Structures are given as C-alpha cells and as structure tokens.
Amino acid sequence: MKIHILIVFLVTCLFGASVPTECKDFKTGKFKMEDDQTGTNYITRNDSTQIEYLPKLGIKVELNAVWTSDCTLELSLKDILENTNNYPISDFILVSKIIKTTDSSYVMSSEIKGVDDTPMVKEFIRID
Template sequence: MKIKLLLSLFCVILLSSCYNQERNCKDFKTGKFKFEHEINGKKQTTYFERNDSIEVETFEGKTDTSSIRWINDCEYILKKINPKNMQEQKAVHMKILTTNDNTYTFEFSIVGDNNKQKGTVTKIN
C-alpha cells in the first residue's frame, strides 16, 4: 500500500513539474497597457504605450518616455530618455514571466540590483 502511495505521489510531482506556464510575449511587445498597483494603501494606475523601441508612460498626469532594448522576446531594458534625477538614470530590467489572454505577469528590478518586484499588466487595445 505504501509503495502505491509513493508511486502515485511521485507521478503527480513528475507531471506537475513538466507543466510550463504560457508565455506569448510577442503579443505584448507593442500596444497600449495599464498597470494597477498600490502605493501607501491607495490604488494607482499607470498607463503606457509601447512600440519596438520606445515606451511612453503616464502616471498622475505626468508623462515620461523611455527607450527599450529587447534582450529576447520576454525581457527588455528600460532607460529614461530625459531623467530628472540620479534614480531615474538607472536602467530597469523587465521580464515577462507568464501571459494569459490580455494580461501578463512580470518582474522588474534596477539593473544590477537583486531586489525584484512583481506586477500584472493588462493590454487595453
């Protein structure tokens, strides 16, 4: 009985480890998007539009433009074109982890920093 249970458990673990999350990153390389996040307990929304080389972001009525350098279909580096301070001069590494219909989950960090954060973006066109 124990051997059957162990064999069944092994098969479940083996099959679940073979499951890959869907990543259709090419569907999200260009378009209009929104990113909802929480800052100090308040829900905020950032809107952005991206083409192959530029991303224009609008947050709280302010617009910023960043250049995009694609590493592969699911990873890219964002760098502000007109940074206003030292923090904005730092490039950001973006990585799409999973995609689903019109959303994707991503992680991001300052290039060279191990502190990664995650979020979900919705494509709105």
C-alpha cells in the first residue's frame, strides 16, 4: 500500500511539474486584480505599455513594459495620467514574474527593484 501511495505521489509531482506556464498568453490584454488596500485594479497591456487604473485611489498611470524573458516583465513609470487625491508617486522599476497560469488568469510575483525584499503575489484575471 505504501508503494502505491508513493507511486501516485511521484507521478503527480512529475506531471504537475511538467505543466508549462503559458506566459505568452498574458503579455497583452485587459486584466483585473483585487487588493484589500487598493480595491479593484484594472490593467491594459500591449507590447510596450501598461495602463493601470485604481479607481478607489483615483490613480491612473502609464508604465513602460519590457519583457526580459518569457515570463518576466519590468515596469517603470512613464506618465501619471490621473491622481485625483494627489498621492505621492515616484519613479520605480517593478520586476514581475508570472509563476502560474490558467486559461483565464495568471499569478504574478512582483518586487520593486532595489527596495523590496518581500515579493507581492497576486492573481490577475483576464477581462477582455
């Protein structure tokens, strides 16, 4: 019986590890992300630009988007399009890596380059 459990465990691990992360499916499009502090965030991304809209905070920014590998994206501030509450927004580079995908969503781990040691992990859902 222990052998059967071990075999099932090994097969599950091997097949689970071999499932590819289809990052290319999420390089462009419209997405939303829920956050306890900022509410629902809306993201629109094309090949080189990402627009993020945070209605709860009254913030809309345009970001330069550079894919440094199949699953890693670097975002930097290009322009502040809206900031109705005058929140301080400074230049930054956000390094984000897609770590899991499904048919309609992806999970991304993100860190601010040179500032943050603890990655933020969030799920983004395709809305287009």
